[in-house]
Amino acid sequence: MPEDKNRFSPKIAAFCCFHSAYLAADSAGAMRKSYSDGVYIIRVPCAGKVEGLHILQAFEKGADGVLILACPQESCHYISGNIRAKKRVDYILRFLEEIGIEPERLKLFNLASNQAPRFVQVVNEMAERIKDLGPSPIKAGVIGR
Amino acid sequence: MVEDTKIGVFLCDCGEVISRNIDLSGIRSNLEKISDVGHVTLSHYLCSQKEIELMGSEISEKGLNRVVIGGCSPQFCEVIFMEAMEKSGLNPYLLSIANIRDQCGWVHPGKTRATSKAARQIKMAISKARFLEPIKKETVSINRDVLIIGGGISGMEAAIELSELDHKVTLLEREKVLGGRLHQLYSLYPLELTPGALLAEKIEAINKRANIEVLTTAELLKIEGHPGNFVAKIQRDGSPITRNFGAIVVATGCDTQFPTERYGLELSDNIITQLQFERMLKSQEEWDKIPQKIGFMLDISDEYSRISTISALRNGLAAKRRFGGEVYIFCKNLKLDAPGLEGLYREARDEGVIFFKFGDGMPTISPAHGQINIQLEDLYLARELVTLSCDLLVVDEKIIPQRDFEILKSILNIDLDSNGFYQQANVHLYPVSSIRKGIFSAGSCRADLDFSDALADGRAAAQAVHQLSYSGKAWIEVEKLVVDADKCALCLTCIRSCPHHAIEVDHEKQAAKVIDLACQGCGICAAECPAKAIQHKGYTDNEIGAQLEFLEEAI
């Protein structure tokens, strides 16, 4: 349904580390850099705070995509939070595969607080990817029922 | 939701910046319909003195027990509103902020869509607010006394600085005398001061101060207690000493190593290290024969070390001045990225020190008949093969961690980085902090630092200690990470995963216990706990779940 692609506005839960991505989003605001309005930021103290369960819950509640935005690789505010986040995302990706949710719907990116353009790029690319994929298959299931 | 919530929603248009593409009045009237929203206001500058006072009186008059802000980013306004709540007697942690300016008004053109997103953001904040729990703040006492491990340049400098800031300091040195590496250096050129004179100056300063206790031939055996209140067991000349400290500075220096396998040859009478060369410069008698051609080799042991460049420049100049003769410096890249180094390099060139720059191909070094022949492809001379012979070749060494870092690491319960040096809490933001609160590191035990950097590092660590303990007390958030002892299976996952080693076993309760002063609030423990026994207030499962509710609605 190509005509639906334009109408479909994906809902993306973006868990943002308050020491990096959250601040990058703020400066994207200050720079008036527009991005997809389906992106909702959920503030977390560290990407390492995001449990696999929370990611699954987001999908269960109807997210079309989930973003985990963490500190840069060698420079996590809490030393290893971004590494823990990465490993958890990898674990949940296997789960998603078993469930039948496309792995492209869950992504982790590392970015620093001063990387507003990268923040915008990452969320917009995510939104585009999800638009191509269409609504989450979990929701499709509901409709099908 | 343990009690009935009465939520005050305070909307701010940020001087009409937000209302430009968000219909705040429309949102406001919808919010008034929510049953547990007891108050909604819309103001121009919520962060102004007048509005904040007004907020305070609304909280107390209407008995609001949750505050939701719809406005700018918490990075700008959170502290202000928390203070206002505290003043009016409401726990400041019962605050939830919807960042509708930075994350909506400024980034989503089109009033309809921006308004609907902002409304949803505020609803998310309200949903979260319903689950917020208060956090108690308490003061705990912090011992102002400081233990410094290592009496080298960084340790001595930290001791003097802390003593001047009125902290009692115990300076622990493994050797019989203070000074560390200063004993081995020949010059601090271009400083006029000799290492010996600098050392004497520092020791005099230390001896003058009554609040510095120097313990030589002493080592740390054990640390008990918590940040702010450590108990240290020290051994001095075989006898035990116990002292209490609030903070610890590790300044144990580094070691050097000649990597035989990298060079493919052994050290000998005429292939020596920088430190050996400095020792020879210091004591004039050791020279059997004055070397006429001296070569300094860089970038073979460690391509990234600035210290090697500095030593080669200093010692090359000294050799040139003292012996005349030829001085060559062979390098891949000189590291001159610190004040004064460019000048030192030019001075060396002006004095006639000759530089050869090689590329990825390593120079061939072959000792023959008391001479060292060096052959290299010179980058400046269009890759021409240059052959030189030296009477003496001074080689660079690798800066390596000291062998006892591993021991000290386990005594202090801190971490080492991938190179074996003390792990910094954050290379950029907190270079002298270790992963554990109250424990700091300074000098070459944490990074490849020159002598002047090491001095500055000592002072930086002293300031960091002072910042933590100057008042002798600290505010803590009590049980921000709260452990449900009934659920805790003591699986140790949290203790192992806490990046700040801030969790321990509470043997009385048979559960994990977060040390509030040491906890930095990342929440990794809560995310790892397999029993769901740890909740992070402000980010509990309920609070996160409530924020995810927006996903259930159609956009």
Add this chain to the structure above:
Amino acid sequence: MIIGERKSLEEIRKMIGGYKRVLVVGCGTCVTVCLAGGEKEVATLSSALRMAAKKDGDGLEISEATIERQCDIEFIEELREKVEQVDAALSMGCGAGVQTIAETFSEIPVYPALNTRFIGRTEEQGVWTERCAACGDCILHVTGGICPIARCSKSLLNGPCGGSKDGKCEINPDVACAWQLIYDRLKALDQLDKLEEIVPVKDWSVSRDGGPRKLIREDVRL
């Protein structure tokens, strides 16, 4: 402790396929500690199951519960109310847990969500290794505290086989030869003479060969 590992979602879904209401039960003891079946794993698996069902258009209602220990009936009894509301139970406990639930509630089928792997210890966070085979006749006192039953691939009792090479077992170069470990340990303890003691043929009747085992202590029976 008992080390367990979650089965694949596919296998679990096959087991509970056709049931509309399922209770997922966690256990707060061993499997919580080995991160396989505690309250969080219960919630995570439940969420995944709900989503998978939703995606395929199957109606599936899941309730969750985690109890202190699945191998004691008193704790299992706490589930009764919830069990009455479901068509099947999925236990995230070890094999003993699954069976205790099944024995307590004969009215519903109980399925295992984990594979019970072995009795072992945490070697480091995320790594568990086998230490005990529950053979019923411990000889750790002669073998330097290293169990040849659980850790020698052939469970040899009187020294290594010919497959021990450079301290490693022939089955896999990552597996240490238990008898090498025993030798090294006894040498360090200066107890090499213990190796000269002949361990007699093992009485396997106290192990699996004797049929299902039972232990009775009259003194503590009520």
